Amino acid sequence: xxxxxxxxxxxxxxxxxxxxxxxxxxxxxxxxxxxxxxxxxxxxxxxxxxxxxxxxxxxxxxxxxxxxxxxxxxxxxxxxxxxxx
Amino acid sequence: xxxxxxxxxxxxxxxxxxxxxxxxxxxxxxxxxxxxxxxxxxxxxxxxxxxxxxxxxxxxxxxxxxxxxxxxxxxxxxxxxxxxx
Numbered sequence: 001x002x003x004x005x006x007x008x009x010x011x012x013x014x015x016x017x018x019x020x021x022x023x024x025x026x027x028x029x030x031x032x033x034x035x036x037x038x039x040x041x042x043x044x045x046x047x048x049x050x051x052x053x054x055x056x057x058x059x060x061x062x063x064x065x066x067x068x069x070x071x072x073x074x075x076x077x078x079x080x081x082x083x084x085x
Numbered sequence: 086x087x088x089x090x091x092x093x094x095x096x097x098x099x100x101x102x103x104x105x106x107x108x109x110x111x112x113x114x115x116x117x118x119x120x121x122x123x124x125x126x127x128x129x130x131x132x133x134x135x136x137x138x139x140x141x142x143x144x145x146x147x148x149x150x151x152x153x154x155x156x157x158x159x160x161x162x163x164x165x166x167x168x169x170x
């Protein structure tokens with residue numbers, strides 16, 4: 001009894017610090033043996049986020065996006081931190 | 086002049102054998118510190134493919150899908166082979 005009241009009264013900060021987080025990482029790698037064709041990864045990135053938002057709430061500032069181009073390869077990386085449902 | 090006609094007349098087989106392929110790989114990793122919440126990766130997989138199809142033609146048999154579950158982590162992998170546009 002005393003313990004449960006005690007835990008209820010614990011500082012909020014400590015509780016929120018231990019909130020479980022869910023992470024979602026989406027990586028799209030496009031490998032091309034020749035240059036050419038439209039560069040659709042930037043638009044794809046927006047649409048992928050829209051799809052993910054159908055399933056889980058995504059804050060704009062919880063998304064970290066990187067788009068790297070190397071010879072013959074483009075890599076789109078989306079890192080999303082979600083609050084555990 | 087002679088060279089350009091010659092290359093035009095090269096056997097089709099040889100040309101198609103060297104057709105450049107484009108590969109698209111999509112990896113979705115969902116990391117959960119606690120079990121729970123709906124398992125949306127299978128539906129997400131279908132919708133991701135629909136989004137990709139807006140940009141590039143994807144044959145059903147050109148898609149290789151794997152869904153792995155490990156403790157606290159689910160990994161969805163889509164490997165798509167596309168004919169170079």
